[in-house]
Amino acid sequence: MRYALTLLIALTALFSASLTGCKDKGNDAGGGGADEIRVGVFLSLSGANADFGKTTKNGIDLAVEEINEAGGINGKKLVIIAKDTRSKPEEAQTVAKQLASQDKVAVAIGSVESGQSIKAAPVFQEAGIPMVSPSSTNPDVTKQGDRIFRVCYLDDFQGQACAAFAYKDLGFRKAALIYAQDDDYSKGLAQYFREAFKGMGGSIVEEAPFQGDVSEFKDQVSKIAAAGPDVIFAPVYYAKIGLIARDFRKQGVTVPLVGGDGWESPQLIQLAGETLEGSYFGYHYDPDDQDAKVQGYLKAYSAKFGSDPNSLSALGYDAVYAVKLAIELGGGSSADQITEGLRKIKDFKGVTGTFSIDENRNAKKSITMLKIGGSNLSKVKVIKPEDLK
Numbered sequence: 001m002r003y004a005l006t007l008l009i010a011l012t013a014l015f016s017a018s019l020t021g022c023k024d025k026g027n028d029a030g031g032g033g034a035d036e037i038r039v040g041v042f043l044s045l046s047g048a049n050a051d052f053g054k055t056t057k058n059g060i061d062l063a064v065e066e067i068n069e070a071g072g073i074n075g076k077k078l079v080i081i082a083k084d085t086r087s088k089p090e091e092a093q094t095v096a097k098q099l100a101s102q103d104k105v106a107v108a109i110g111s112v113e114s115g116q117s118i119k120a121a122p123v124f125q126e127a128g129i130p131m132v133s134p135s136s137t138n139p140d141v142t143k144q145g146d147r148i149f150r151v152c153y154l155d156d157f158q159g160q161a162c163a164a165f166a167y168k169d170l171g172f173r174k175a176a177l178i179y180a181q182d183d184d185y186s187k188g189l190a191q192y193f194r195e196a197f198k199g200m201g202g203s204i205v206e207e208a209p210f211q212g213d214v215s216e217f218k219d220q221v222s223k224i225a226a227a228g229p230d231v232i233f234a235p236v237y238y239a240k241i242g243l244i245a246r247d248f249r250k251q252g253v254t255v256p257l258v259g260g261d262g263w264e265s266p267q268l269i270q271l272a273g274e275t276l277e278g279s280y281f282g283y284h285y286d287p288d289d290q291d292a293k294v295q296g297y298l299k300a301y302s303a304k305f306g307s308d309p310n311s312l313s314a315l316g317y318d319a320v321y322a323v324k325l326a327i328e329l330g331g332g333s334s335a336d337q338i339t340e341g342l343r344k345i346k347d348f349k350g351v352t353g354t355f356s357i358d359e360n361r362n363a364k365k366s367i368t369m370l371k372i373g374g375s376n377l378s379k380v381k382v383i384k385p386e387d388l389k
C-alpha cells in the first residue's frame, strides 16, 4: 500500500515549438486540417511550479500517443501545441491568446494552478474555444464562461474534506491557517477549510497569511506558535510547503500540517526533508485501485517515463480522453462540437475515478488523503462527496 515518491527526472524538453508548418487551415473554429485536431496545452513547464506542468504534460503525451497509435479519432490525429506559462497567471493569459488566435486550436487543456486558469479562461471563452482544466480546483475557474470545463473535484469539497479529516479522523479541535493571500487557490481553500472546521465545532486559533514570492515564514510561524494549535492547515504549493514546514520545526512546532492537492510533486520529500513527517495532504486518485484501467495506466506510464506517475499526470491523461469522448459525443472536432460533447459527458470512467460533467461544467470526485512517513506516502482515507453530506 505504500508507494515510493521517486524523483522525477525531467525527461524530455517539453517546450514544444508551436510551429507545425504553414498549412493554411482555412477553418477558424476547426482547429486543424482534414487529418488533425489541434489541442492547445498551457502549463507551468518552468518556474516555481514546473513540476506541475511537466508531470501533467507526461500524462497528456501518453494519452495522445495511445490515441494516435490506435488510429486517432474518426481518422484524425491529435496534435498538441504546448505553451509554457512559466508559473505565472499573466503569462497564462498571454499564451492563451496565442493558442486562440495564432494556433487556432480546437480545444485547450490547462492549467494546473487555478490562478492561471482563471486568467486564461476568458480568452478561450471569448474566442469560442472550449477549455478543460485537468486540475484547477477553485470554484471560480468554470464560472468564467459556458465553454470552461474541468475534470477534477472543487475546493469547496476539498476544504470540507480536509476539515472533516482533521476534525473527525485526527480528532483535532484547534487549527491554525497559513496561506498565500494573493493566490486564488490558496486563499480559497483556506476559506473553505475555515468555514467547515468552525461549522463542525472546531476553532481557528490563528491565521497567518503571507503575500508574494517569499521564502521566509518566521513571522507567520511565531504568530501561529503563540496560539498553540493542534493542527496547521497549509493550502500552498509544493515549493512553499518545504520552507514553511522547515520554519515551523525550527521554532519547535511539531504538530501535523495538513494540505490540499497543491503539495504534490515528485520532489516533495526532497524539498521538505523530514519536516513533513507525520503530515497529510489531499490527492486526486487512488493508485492502489485494482481496477484494470488504473493498473494499465500505471504500467504504461512507468514504461514510457521510467518513473511513477502521480495524480497530476493521471488528470492530464483523463483530460485528453475526456476530449476524445467529447469529439465522439459532439459529432466532430470543431470547437463548437467539442463544447457540445463535453457537456454531454456522463459516467466517464477515468484513471482518477468515474465522473459526469454537471450543469456547471464541473466534476464530482473523491479525494484520497495521504500521509507522509519516511520517504513514502501512504493512503489513509478516501473521502467521497456523499460522505460529507
Ligand code: PHE
Pocket (backbone or CB within 6 Å): 052, 112, 113, 114, 115, 135, 136, 137, 138, 185, 261, 262, 263, 264, 284, 312
Ligand atoms: N488544485 C490546484 C489549483 O487549483 C492545482 C493542483 C492540482 C496542484 C493537483 C497539484 C495537484 O491551483
